[in-house]
Amino acid sequence: MIKVVSGWLLAAVSGAFKVAKADEHSGAARAGLGRHVARLNDLPSTTYIFFNPEEAAFIEAAVARLIPTDEQWGGAFEAGVPNYMDKQLAGAWGAGERLYRSGPWYPGTPEQGYQLPFTPGELF
Secondary structure: OHHHHHHHHHHHHHHHHHHHHHHOOOHHHHHHHHHHHHHHHHOOOOOOOOOOHHHHHHHHHHHHHHOOOOOOOOOOOOOOHHHHHHHHHHOHHHHOOOOOOOOOOOOOOHHHOOOOOOOHHHHO
C-alpha cells in the first residue's frame, strides 16, 4: 500500500512540477503574480518586533536597494523580506536556541565557522 501511495504521490508531484515549469514564463503566470503584489501593497505596514523604527527604516531601504522591483516582478521589500528578517531575529533563531553557547571561547579558524558567544539577535 505504501509503495502504491508513494508512487502515485511522486507521479503527481513531478507532473505538477512539469506543468508549473512549462507555465512559469507565460503571461498568465506574470499576471497572477502582479495581482498578488498588488494585494501585498494594500496591506497595512508591518509592526516590527525586533527592529526599532530607525533600524526598520534602514532594513527596508537596504533590501529595496539590493533586490529592487522591476517591470515584471516585485523586489525584496514587496516580498516581505524586512518582515521575515524581523520575525527571525525576534524568534528562536535570533535567541540562539539551537546554538551551543557554553564555551570555552578560544579564537577559532575560518574553517570552523561561527565561534562567538553571541546569539544572532545580540549581533544584529
